[in-house]
Amino acid sequence: MDIPEPIVTVRNLSKIYAQGEIQVTALNQISLTIAAGEFLTLMGPSGSGKSTLLHIIAGVDRPTSGECLVQGVDVTQLNESELADWRNQNVGFVFQTFNLIPVLTAFENVELPLLLTRLGSAQRRRQVEAVLDLVGLSDRMHHLPRQLSGGQEQRVAIARALVTDPKLVVADEPTGNLDSRSAQEVLGLLQSLSRPAGKTVIMVTHDPKAAAFGSRSIHLEKGELTR
């Protein structure tokens, strides 16, 4: 049996926040590997450091110490501009609050990451239409976010995360603002991205039912891996 290549390798990762004179340890010497095509769920109570770990892996936050290799690139060593480019090319983001741009239509929201690529408008259109079709929203592409339900907004956000065809998709409590039916749809969609589509999905969640959709689950508590 082939052992999948790790897409993420975290070594001795620590993150310490300074709150006034008090130092708060969000992550303490974390080490882990995530294989390509995994659907990993990060669980733990509030303040356990799971979102911080997700943000560091996705190149949104920086650790205090340690290494974080994603597809062989140590993202902790990239400068601000390099990180911006790297995120655009390698990571798809799904947020709890969807984070769609309210003045742009579903199509325009999904197209946003592609504006940073060299693709022409026709190619961009094809890719946007393809991912909107994938998430079942072809008929809503010219709707503004306020004209969509919460579940539809989150599916637009997933389409936006997928449109650049990244290897890694990170989702921070993606079902936190959804009713149970919409949550099931979104989780099913994320699940279909991993093994069948070959993408690696890392999802932060509080919800054990949501975590059950993942292929592996890890728990953090007080900044440390517990299991």
Place this chain on the structure above:
Amino acid sequence: MALPLRYSFRNALVRWRSTSATVLGIALVVFVFVLLQSLAAGIERSSGNTGDPRNLLVVRKGSTAESASLIARQNFQDLRYLPEIARNPQGEPLMAADVLVLVNLPRRQGAGEANVLLRGVTPRGMELRPQVRLAAGRWFEPGHREVVVSAKLARRFEHFDIGQSFRSGSATLTVVGWLEGGGSAFDSECWLDADECRSLFERDMYSSFLIRPRDAAAGEQLMARIEADRRFKLKAEREVDYYRKQTMTAAPIKWLGNFLAVTMSIGAVFAAMNTMYAAVGSRTREIGTLRVLGFRRRSVVLALLLEGGFLALIGGALGCAVAFYWNGYTTATMGFETFSEIVFEFRITPRLVAEGLLFAVMVGLAGTFLPALRAARLPVIAALKSL
């Protein structure tokens, strides 16, 4: 890569309630700026539109204006037969002597009194100023106490209707016609016979001479000759150049326009800044999302600057549109050159509109710069966590 323009435009428009105060503030600044500059442009146009490029105007050395110039009558005879001066088909030299007198007359509807410039002209004077034409009535007859007043002044002064008479000192003059100066300084004058003018107002001297040289070379020679001849103590220059310099009245209006615009723009900059700080504040997470998606700081700054600039452009366009309502409106002020009422039109030129819009955009950009910088400096993670 910049954010799409529609992102900035739609954000500017979507918050129209909160941004309308900023737009109106900038509109007011641009309105004041454009209107005051259009006043100055109207005065400048009136002076710049006066005279014939072929004519030379002769005044006493040291005089800044015709009305302050006194020239001995003998000088007229001394100059008249100089060979550089052109002659009409009857063989008479094309040279005119004018007498300028200021009289104080009542405005219509009891709006006080103001100085009016009377110009005593000779038949050659009228021949040398073809841009002045009779709009109504008839021309004055030499030897009669008759006057032809500017049609534009006639709307502003009492007793300036045709057939009416007005007194100035011991003189009573009857209005027999209205003249039209074609938007020139002559629109602010009343013309009568030069000899009658000298006699009525007891002037022994002329104010200026108007000469048509044979050609441009003869004009140069004549100017040099008059300048060099110590008997005369006169100076000659092209009539159009003389009037082009008579724009002193426009200078303080321009200054006031600029001063008010700058002062008011400080307020408008703060209004724009307030609006854009609020915009940045309410969109912190959105800005964080854009950064996460890969847009760089400069893209965010540019998008916000565009948004502020676009708002200001709307304000500027509104200010120009309101100011344009006065385009062509005739008004008057006291001219600092002659101390008489000068009539002119508000002139909202394309250049003024462009300046007004540019000014508005600069105000918008100045007001947006700091909020945009603040947005760009927000740490991504902090921006994402904001409510």
